[in-house]
Amino acid sequence: MAELTKKERMKIARQDMPVQEPEDRVQNFSEVALGFTMELARTEAERCLQCKEPHCMEGCPVEVTIPEFIEAVREGDMAKAVRLMKAKNNLPAICGRVCPQEVQCESRCILGKKGQAVAIGRIERFVGDFELANKTFDVSRAPSTGKKVAVVGSGPAGLTCAVDLGRMGHDVTIFESLHTPGGVLVYGIPEFRLPKSVIRAEIETAAKALGIQILSDYVIGRTLTIDELMSKFDAIFLGTGAGLPMFMNIPGINLNGVMSANEFLTRVNLMRGYQFPEFDTPVMVGKRVAVVGAGNVAMDSARCSLRLQSLRSKENGSEKGGEVHIVYRRSSEEVPARLEEVHHAKEEGVIFDFLTNPVEILGDDKGAVRGMVCIKMELGEPDQSGRRRPIPIKGSEFEMKVDQVIMALGTSPNPLVFVNADGLERSRHGTVVANNDTGRTTMKGVWAGGDVVTGAATVISAMGAGKRAAADMDKYLSGEISW
Amino acid sequence: MYKILEKQVLSDVTKLMVVEAPQIARKAQAGQFIIVLMHDNGERIPLTIADYDRDAGTLTMIFQEVGKSTMEMGTMNVGDGFKTIVGPLGHPTEIENFGSVICVGGGVGIAPVYPIARALKKAGNHVTSIIGARTKELLLWEDKMRAVSDELIVTTDDGSYGRKDLVTVPLKEILDAKPGKIAKIWAIGPAIMMKFVAATTKPYNVPTIVSLNSIMVDGTGMCGGCRVPMEGGARFVCVDGPEFDAHKVDWSGLLSRMSFYRTQEQAAIAHWREKHKCNLDRAVAEGVK
């Protein structure tokens, strides 16, 4: 394409990504958004104005050099685009898919002021997928330093930290309690949003190139403790996430059919329960499911429920799958999930009950869920989070007929890892106290980052924390700086 | 892969396996459990550590074939291996010299009670053990239990061996015969047995510990699937237990939660038998050719 003028660039419409149609995709667990073609990616790349002061970069927690990599895509120099990307972000195929771009990079894009922002995430995904298919980038390891590092947890924080340390020549061992590495990326986020093959490929390539040893089935705090790791390794990074589910303190919470989103999603994703009985782990789905909460976790639970309902109804020949509700105490304005997921959930038929809060779950004589009493809410003055506080409307209780309730109310760090780690200070909320720039904790030789420090946040912020910690750990291990 | 080094068939439906897992054997203590996963298509199955050998780096587990996964495990042999064994999980039993104690094991629950009885005996307690099963076939480790107990009572429901009684009958006799003398009781077995042991000891106010087997996924506190309603709120069996004060457990809540996946469990067995049969048929057909 010939060089375009600014005006011409601004005339190009934001390119849509091809998707599976809603009525098809609720029948399967395959990826919903199919990704750009080369042509779509280059057209979208033409929209970028190559700003001298690119505000988009300020919105990215790891400061991907956005205009540069987009320019490389525009020129069709994919190897260069990959190189630029990987300098800041090891996992573009993943971030392109799951970053909440509308509140990060794309929210700052100058084009978004009047029209629509450049689809940075979609181009980034294209770059990541290109790399997975073509392997242009050489992940190489610096000469060995002889230093040994233990990384606890294999989610985005741990993986990023391990990869960076591996590149710097340190000997890295990852300890993971589950049988598959990847953290939330494998046990939480469903296949239709982030295919497992993408994560597996990223992890295998990096581990092989960098000699990273991954020990799954190691629960730190049980199989080994932090103090035992201290005696065998020169430095430790904790990236154990925020895996502890929260339940509401309301009557009926222990009835059969009430479960945490973690349980439901782990059965579906990690254990592949949607392929039961080919896979052994059972997963139940009701005819009328209520998911409490409206974050990404809630959207994923709701959309997995819909899919299970229609797959199962096809199996037993009944007509309609069922009904899935999102029950959220605030309004549509405050929904914390990624915009694209909310949009997809609506298209697929998820029903949104805003300003509604459960007060009791009702059981039948066998101890199974038969309904949920909710109360209507209204919005009052803004609270500490700056969002308007939901207040119950007196006397507005009503009964919803449901037979399954999935709690997606947020999570906190799992304390299991902290056995025999007395010097490690934690906050009231159970998160590890760590320096934001370096990841250093209050225990000498121990760094931490990701959800275990911030509480449930995002993939890219966890990766950013892993990266910053790796840089500081490297300086410490080389003797450049002391503790 | 975690290799199977030894397999014993204790009854038609009860198997013992010794597996290689040095990192777990190093740490294992009485009362703790592991989670095993046979293969990529498998489910995570919790099993108590029935014994361990730190020097050899091995664990012993005993399981009863009650569903698809345990039946398939029963077909595994020496040389085969598990994809995953993770542990030791849960809190160990609190072992002290309490004085006189009773250990009750029912059916496959005899296996997990054994290391507890052994540790209690070693700590200086006077250990009375009661082991029971539906029928003689299903009794196990009588000799091992005898070796670590000061007294051993054996019962079967059908009278095919030992006393024809439920374990709760001799238990009540001892509590009546030695009022105020029993410091603590452990009971492990089917949930329904533990429920009746709890009901038996409650009037005597003797602290009673049970090891609960709720349905689990991760075993590390991540899913809440194992939670059991209890006096004072629900607890997670995998990280808060598996041992709890029997008198605080909401037994009907536990039993109801354990039955949640019943229809799917039955479907899994049917599916597996079907597939298994196909393989058998094919093997026979090929054999004929």
Ligand SMILES: Cc1cc2nc3c(=O)[nH]c(=O)nc-3n(C[C@H](O)[C@H](O)[C@H](O)COP(=O)(O)OP(=O)(O)OC[C@H]3O[C@@H](n4cnc5c(N)ncnc54)[C@H](O)[C@@H]3O)c2cc1C
């Ligand atoms: C369902 C769901 C959907 C989400 N969707 C999005 C999204 O679309 N976009 C987005 O940006 N973010 C999303 N998030 C949030 C995001 O996934 C997390 O913020 C991110 O994964 C945090 O990374 P982490 O490395 O800190 O921890 P995790 O990803 O939680 O990884 C921690 C790892 O440590 C392991 N571990 C824990 N304890 C131990 C121990 N004692 N010993 C050994 N290993 C241990 C865990 O098994 C796990 O593998 C979602 C989260 C969920 C649950």
Ligand SMILES: Cc1cc2nc3c(=O)[nH]c(=O)nc-3n(C[C@H](O)[C@H](O)[C@H](O)COP(=O)(O)OP(=O)(O)OC[C@H]3O[C@@H](n4cnc5c(N)ncnc54)[C@H](O)[C@@H]3O)c2cc1C
């Ligand atoms: C901490 C703990 C320790 C255990 N130790 C032992 C042991 O040492 N030996 C042994 O034989 N079994 C033990 N169990 C029980 C064992 O895990 C189950 O029997 C097994 O998971 C059943 O799997 P399945 O696919 O064969 O049967 P399924 O088809 O899944 O279930 C068949 C029957 O078993 C019950 N069941 C299912 N899952 C469990 C479960 N996790 N726990 C208890 N019952 C279940 C069901 O209610 C059903 O009635 C233990 C369970 C726990 C939680």
Ligand code: SF4
């Ligand atoms: S990593 Fe995320 S926030 Fe940064 S540019 Fe890529 S999509 Fe945007």
Ligand code: SF4
């Ligand atoms: S702000 Fe938008 S237009 Fe400007 S460089 Fe970034 S992506 Fe391109």
Ligand code: FES
């Ligand atoms: S088994 Fe998941 S929390 Fe206990």
